Amino acid sequence: MASETTTEGNYTKPLPRLKGMTGEWFGWLKKHELRFQKCTGCGHWRHVPRELCPECGSDGWEWARSSGKGKLYTWTTTYRPMHPSFTEVPFAQVVIEMEEGPRVLSHIVGTGVEELDFDMPVEVIFDDVTPEVTLAKFRKSGG
Amino acid sequence: MTTLKDQACIVGIGETEYYRKPGSGMSELKLMLQASQRAIADAGLKVSDIDGLMVPILGGTAEDFAANLGIENLRYAAQVNMGGAAPVASLQTAAMVVANGIADYVLVPAGWNGYSGVRAREITEADIEFQLGHTARDYYLPFGFNAPPQWYSVMARRHMHDYQTPPEALGAIAVACRKHAQFSEKAIMRGKPLTMEDYLASGWISEPYRLFDCSLETDGAAAVIVTTPERAKALTGHAPIYISGVAEGHPYPADDIINRPDMFTIGLTHAAPKAYEMAGIGPEDMDFAQIYDCFTFEVLQQIEEAGFCARGEGAGFVRDGAIELGGKLPINTHGGLLSEAHILGMTHITEAVRQLRHEAGDRQVEGARAGLVTGWGDFGDGSLAVLTRK
Secondary structure, rough: OOOOOOOOOOOOOOOOOOOOHHHHHHHHHHOOOOOOEEEOOOOEOOOOOOOOOOOOOOOOOOEEOOOOOOEEEEEEEOOOOOOOOOOOEEEEEEEEEOOOEEEEEEEOOOOOHHHHOOOOOOEEEEEOOOOEEEEEEEEEEEO | OOOOOOOOOEEEEEEEEEEEEOOOOOOHHHHHHHHHHHHHHHHHHOHHOOOOOEOOOOOOOOHHHHHHHOOOOOOEEEEOOOOOHHHHHHHHHHHHHHHHHHOOOOOEEEEEOOOOOOHHHOOOHHHHHHOOOOOHHHHHHOOOOOHHHHHHHHHHHHHHHHHHHOHHHHHHHHHHHHHHHHOOOOOOOOOOOOOHHHHOOOOOEOOOOOEHHHHOOOOEEEEEEOOOOHHHHHHOOOOOOEEEEEEEEEEOOOOOOOOOOOOOOOOOHHHHHHHHHHOOOOOHOEEEEEEOOOOOHHHHHHHHHHOOOOOOOHHHHHHOOOOOOOOOOOOOOOOHHOOOOOOOOHHHHHHHHHHOOOOOOHHHHOOOEEEEEEEEEEEEEEEEEEEEOO
């Protein structure tokens, strides 16, 4: 999908640095695929990217594709701007627990802050905020 | 087995004035130097006695302190990078240092221009990377999740859901700290009492945090001096206050507040039992607790994780004045970060010492002999000290 909040060329919010494994993770998002590291030793899914599996110690892993489905684990609703680039309050920062286990910090698009609820089912959408960077955001799904 | 139990004492405390508008007019280093000089004088020591330094998380280097204070023979300096948990965790390191003869008198300062300098909500990308790591920089900041009330309120909201913790529980903490600030001559909120109705009517900052869930932004500094019990007994100005139990703890993973197997297991969860075991006394023996109160829920959470009640029972614990002076566990008897001043946790230590010296004036917990002080930093780093008088 196209970015809901900006038009190309004037995106002023902070961007991730596309280096190392972080660059790889966001590289998949640019292809509109949400993937997480999955240990080839024990099968444990992890996020954020790490060198080693914290469960078994293996340094073997693959970028395994997520179903993109998850549920709202918790959130905060920012009413007082805390950053000069995020002044359109109120807005919610959400913690999404994916079906595979990892949790992701993100935004929910298309649902007002008053409608958010615990365990609300969501699915990933891809917001191409710049030509280089795509952010994984979420929208309410049918459940 | 060797132990740090009662191997070190706090013998000097010092504080600056606390400032809001227009600010201190001093550098952060100058504030800390002033507090350090006052702590050295309070101990009855000379600057030349100081030979160890716990370097604060911001505002000055070991070299800055030694050169400005005139410490000609600095034998040990180290820094604990645990944000607001650093002052109490630094007591642990200072105790290790003096107990092993590496240095004799260790200065532990902290302070900042939290009002007139860079405020938490104005944190830069470089600061986020430096203080909190690349997870916060690359995975949180692009979503505007960059400030402490946001980070911690996601935990608060989940706790309120899982344990039916009502807003009035957080309000009870705000009200208690404000009540105690009325007895602190230097408290920013002295003369400004707060009721539960005022609390519930205050506006959202980062829901579920309201304005009065949030600590003050202030300028100021404080410092303490740590030495051995033998040296402490030779100083006659004040009763020596013993570090009877002390520990630090780190949540897992420490750099990612949302991907923890159990969101409520924090550094203090690990540190508290260790400190109690060392001290040989437990939460039921504490005459007071100075609990790092960056936000109200963090106090509730630490009350639970420090073992004053079971997880999820904090709301029941804090009601009906239980945490106010005269209650079963007075907390933050100086008003805390919420209502006295935000000095990064160092004034929780100076207040604990003042209470145990029985020099706390109108807010004295009568006959106090044992008290707890905690620190909270970054994404849930924790530290805890059991302080006693003999």
